[in-house]
Amino acid sequence: xxxxxxxxxxxxxxxxxxxxxxxxxxxxxxxxxxxxxxxxxxxxxxxxxxxxxxxxxxxxxxxxxxxxxxxxxxxxxxxxxxxxxxxxxxxxxxxxxxxxxxxxxxxxxxxxxxxxxxxxxxxxxxxxxxxxxxxxxxxxxxxxxxxxxxxxxxxxxxxxxxxxxxxxxxxxxxxxxxxxxxxxxxxxxxxxxxxxxxxxxxxxxxxxxxxxxxxxxxxxxxxxxxxxxxxxxxxxxxxxxxxxxxxxxxxxxxxxxxxxxxxxxxxxxxxxxxxxxxxxxxxxxxxxxxxxxxxxxxxxxxxxxxxxxxxxxxxxxxxxxxxxxxxxxxxxxxxxxxxxxxxxxxxxxxxxxxxxxxxxxxxxxxxxxxxxxxxxxxxxxxxxxxxxxxxxxxxxxxxxxxxxxxxxxxxxxxxxxxxxxxxxxxxxxxxxxxxxxxxxxxxxxxxxxxxxxxxxxxxxxxxxxxxxxxxxxxxxx
Amino acid sequence: xxxxxxxxxxxxxxxxxxxxxxxxxxxxxxxxxxxxxxxxxxxxxxxxxxxxxxxxxxxxxxxxxxxxxxxxxxxxxxxxxxxxxxxxxxxxxxxxxxxxxxxxxxxxxxxxxxxxxxxxxxxxxxxxxxxxxxxxxxxxxxxxxxx
Numbered sequence: 285x286x287x288x289x290x291x292x293x294x295x296x297x298x299x300x301x302x303x304x305x306x307x308x309x310x311x312x313x314x315x316x317x318x319x320x321x322x323x324x325x326x327x328x329x330x331x332x333x334x335x336x337x338x339x340x341x342x343x344x345x346x347x348x349x350x351x352x353x354x355x356x357x358x359x360x361x362x363x364x365x366x367x368x369x370x371x372x373x374x375x376x377x378x379x380x381x382x383x384x385x386x387x388x389x390x391x392x393x394x395x396x397x398x399x400x401x402x403x404x405x406x407x408x409x410x411x412x413x414x415x416x417x418x419x420x421x422x423x424x425x426x427x428x429x430x431x432x433x434x435x436x437x438x439x440x441x442x443x444x445x446x447x448x449x450x451x452x453x454x455x456x457x458x459x460x461x462x463x464x465x466x467x468x469x470x471x472x473x474x475x476x477x478x479x480x481x482x483x484x485x486x487x488x489x490x491x492x493x494x495x496x497x498x499x500x501x502x503x504x505x506x507x508x509x510x511x512x513x514x515x516x517x518x519x520x521x522x523x524x525x526x527x528x529x530x531x532x533x534x535x536x537x538x539x540x541x542x543x544x545x546x547x548x549x550x551x552x553x554x555x556x557x558x559x560x561x562x563x564x565x566x567x568x569x570x571x572x573x574x575x576x577x578x579x580x581x582x583x584x585x586x587x588x589x590x591x592x593x594x595x596x597x598x599x600x601x602x603x604x605x606x607x608x609x610x611x612x613x614x615x616x617x618x619x620x621x622x623x624x625x626x627x628x629x630x631x632x633x634x635x636x637x638x639x640x641x642x643x644x645x646x647x648x649x650x651x652x653x654x655x656x657x658x659x660x661x662x663x664x665x666x667x668x669x670x671x672x673x674x675x676x677x678x679x680x681x682x683x684x685x686x687x688x689x690x691x692x693x694x695x696x697x698x699x700x701x702x703x704x705x706x707x708x709x710x711x712x713x714x715x716x717x718x719x720x721x722x723x724x725x726x727x728x729x730x731x732x733x734x735x736x737x738x739x740x741x742x743x744x745x746x747x748x749x750x751x752x753x754x755x756x757x758x759x760x761x
Numbered sequence: 762x763x764x765x766x767x768x769x770x771x772x773x774x775x776x777x778x779x780x781x782x783x784x785x786x787x788x789x790x791x792x793x794x795x796x797x798x799x800x801x802x803x804x805x806x807x808x809x810x811x812x813x814x815x816x817x818x819x820x821x822x823x824x825x826x827x828x829x830x831x832x833x834x835x836x837x838x839x840x841x842x843x844x845x846x847x848x849x850x851x852x853x854x855x856x857x858x859x860x861x862x863x864x865x866x867x868x869x870x871x872x873x874x875x876x877x878x879x880x881x882x883x884x885x886x887x888x889x890x891x892x893x894x895x896x897x898x899x900x901x902x903x904x905x906x907x908x
Binding site: 511512 | 771800801805846854
């Protein structure tokens with residue numbers, strides 16, 4: 285056997301010992317896959333209902349505000365390239381454990397609600413594959429969540445290739461919608477008047493703002509990208525590019541898709557449909573069998589939703605793990621399975637919460653509660669996300685001048701202020717439009733406060749904490 | 762001979778390192794590379810269960826301290842010890858490292874027992890055994906005592 289010692293440097297920090305695995309292109313697709321899929325398939329109908337034919341304007345505005353928020357994340361990530369996301373930044377800027385805890389609770393409840401909403405979205409697309417309706421939606425969504433939790437536990441989510449493949453499939457679906465739109469225009473059937481039609485009673489500006497709030501939700505998920513920042517090759521250069529680039533591309537795709545949908549399908553049909561994008565394909569505009577197209581498209585939508593839900597379900601236990609290590613949530617969430625190296629307590633907890641949410645939502649509907657609990661929560665928790673995003677932008681501005689590094693990305697300050705204003709405007713509208721959402725949020729926060737007090741009373745750390753991270757001696761880097 | 766000792770931060774991987782030391786002849790080993798693999802897309806990219814002084818930092822810090830701990834096992838034993846952190850899919854990276862360093866032996870820990878081993882595919886140790894370019898030492902946990 286050849287003796288290779290001569291060629292291997294002594295030190296632990298030679299180039300390949302610090303190998304990072306995610307390239308800028310992969311990160312770009314990761315962002316794209318994260319952002320696409322979650323919202324558009326499930327939400328486009330709601331936005332159409334809120335605004336009317338001009339709902340693409342809402343998408344454009346929502347996308348812009350989201351992209352600016354993304355640039356704040358990019359700046360923070362390049363300054364603190366560690367995987368913990370918004371909670372960590374708020375902790376760094378304000379150093380208030382109660383606030384960090386509430387941000388964590390808010391973010392997690394938004395994330396749980398989103399998972400629930402995605403799972404019901406999955407079930408409603410799944411039922412399209414069967415003529416007779418197929419298996420009950422509740423069972424489908426529960427099995428869906430259970431399978432994703434299991435996949436997460438086994439740990440095959442680490443496949444970057446898989447992620448890219450799913451993103452490509454996702455893009456294909458949206459490209460099909462765009463092609464249908466172009467085809468329709470080419471045939472000369474398009475009535476461009478629809479695109480400027482704002483068919484709501486009352487103030488058109490408010491209607492657009494309502495749509496913005498909804499479409500903003502379609503852009504969420506980008507913050508999950510911060511989780512893989514640390515493993516990105518040349519994060520200072522590629523992270524801002526890939527994150528913001530991915531969001532801009534996703535935004536353009538959204539606007540084009542919503543235009544195509546508005547042109548080809550009557551807005552009423554979109555607004556009433558559970559699976560609005562499918563309506564576009566069902567119009568039979570392309571010269572293929574509608575059944576075939578519908579099936580293909582349904583499968584694509586299922587992949588898209590799976591991809592996004594998977595990332596959401598990866599993020600929840602990761603946040604719980606990170607916060608458990610910071611002693612913000614109970615230490616049990618930091619427990620990692622001995623052989624699979626998965627945070628099984630956190631995973632199980634996430635799965636159970638989402639499952640309970642789905643069952644409760646079903647029970648409420650079945651009991652004639654008159655509300656779709658899961659989607660209601662998903663919309664309500666947008667308020668949380670908006671507050672968190674606004675906080676992150678504020679954090680970004682507050683941490684200016686600290687831990688600066690010439691390599692760090694610096695977001696455009698006027699744009700950040702604009703983004704902050706945009707987030708607050710959407711927040712204001714969300715509350716104005718639906719004051720009851722404040723009650724929901726207060727309820728969820730109350731649960732958070734109770735959990736916080738419990739953690740403070742009973743969750744004391746057994747071992748004394750070592751000094752702050754900056755004082756802890758590093759290994760021999 | 763260049764030996765690769767892989768760690769995933771588990772106690773079992775520490776046991777594997779100690780096991781190697783318990784029987785191998787240090788004069789036959791030219792170098793030991795302690796390799797940790799961070800899995801960026803997994804829920805927990807790296808969890809360090811072996812270090813005394815846990816850093817509450819990033820996953821990369823966790824991998825670093827796990828590698829430091831494992832490397833500490835071989836301190837003063839003879840062979841030169843280098844520490845390497847890679848990123849990606851665990852089995853792939855271990856196999857790649859083995860090829861790159863022209864390793865003569867790979868040491869991995871396997872923790873699975875019984876049914877879970879058969880049902881849950883993709884055990885890192887299993888994949889390394891199948892595809893490594895050199896012999897592989899799989900250190901399994903002591904059997905559970907039966908009553």
